[in-house]
């Protein structure tokens with residue numbers, strides 16, 4: 001079932017590992033099939049180096065497993081909530097990449113301080129609110145997805161395709177699988193740069209006209225700095 005999608009999702013999971021965004025089993029990427037709406041995601045316990053396309057789990061949007069012998073990633077229901085909230089999103093990546101997670105643990109958004117950030121993310125990368133005890137006690141993963149969706153009620157999620165879940169780590173998305181991988185790589189890079197930029201100058205900021213210029217240039221299909 002969905003053999004082509006499983007191969008693409010398999011390759012994308014390997015890309016996360018190759019780019020140093022995942023340590024041990026901390027992370028996963030999924031994608032949604034355009035025709036069926038089914039989602040393919042990495043199994044929970046399989047290390048990235050051992051992953052094969054046939055290991056991927058295929059499920060419907062309610063999380064019912066349609067194919068796969070293993071347990072899906074524990075973040076499955078967070079991925080599904082993101083797909084439900086954002087119809088344009090076709091792929092979701094979750095990592096604990098170090099610098100983005102530093103900001104998530106600090107409960108700080110990543111400010112837009114340079115053109116590299118603006119080329120991928122129009123706004124500061126937001127951080128979710130603190131989860132309530134009842135949200136953690138029951139349906140924790142689903143509620144994580146809901147607070148991600150809540151954070152984008154006033155903004156187009158495709159203009160800033162990433163968020164930091166407070167005390168946890170980043171979730172990143174895209175219109176397709178390569179977009180989601182690129183955005184995950186870009187997020188980690190801009191997070192590290194923002195950390196050091198703020199150490200050199202705690203008042204650092206960026207001209208909003210320069211941000212607009214780079215956002216518009218990206219819409220023209222370019223990702224130059």
Ligand SMILES: [Zn+2]
Pocket residue numbers: 026027075094095096168169
């Ligand atoms: Zn996680």
